[in-house]
Amino acid sequence: MARTGKKILMIVGDFVEDYEAMVPYQMLLMLGHEVxxxxxxxxxxxxxxxxxxxxxxxxxxxxxxxxxFAINAEFASADPAAFDALIIPGGRAPEYLRLDPQVLNMVRHFAETSKPLAAICHGPQILVAAGVLAGRECSSYPAVAPEITAAGGKYMTPGEGLDTAHVEGNLVTAPAWPAHPAWIREFHKLLETA
Structure with missing residues (x-):
């Protein structure tokens, strides 16, 4: 029987936003993906x-x-080429994860190969540090907007309730966990066509 689910890499760190790691992880498992x-x-x-x-x-x-939140795979040996998609949750973790060259190289792989890439809340701080937002549209928590703009990206203003998602090509972004229904739906659509 052929595998229908996708292999998804999720990069987290201490003080990742709880809902932005736990909920997508559980929902994507429920949909048959391996995270x-x-x-x-x-x-x-x-x-x-x-x-x-x-x-x-x-x-x-x-x-x-x-x-x-449990770590279930080895970071040091994770080969981005072995994965179909990447998720970057928000919280405080992105502010220090963006200083890790291997994290940035992983992100660049997904951007350069046009594999589905999702970032929520402060997660786009890592996209900025990886240099993959120039000329791209990106949503985030509003406090990250100046970084997106300074990196040459176009900040997409979220809805009033922070419950919207923005899709541009392989990139799905959202402002905060109230957007879970929207961004996980859009990310799943990308996964189905990847």
């Missing part, structure tokens, strides 16, 4: 700490401790 979670400096069986970011009427989001 390998990796983190620089961590091995299969390790976990990363997550943070829950919420919108409670303040000028910015609040942060609370989340769950432990």
């Amino acid at each position: 390998s979670t990796v983190c620089p400096g961590k091995r299969p069986g390790d976990t990363v700490a997550t943070a829950i970011h919420d919108f409670e009427g303040h000028q910015t989001y609040t942060e609370k401790p989340g769950h432990r």
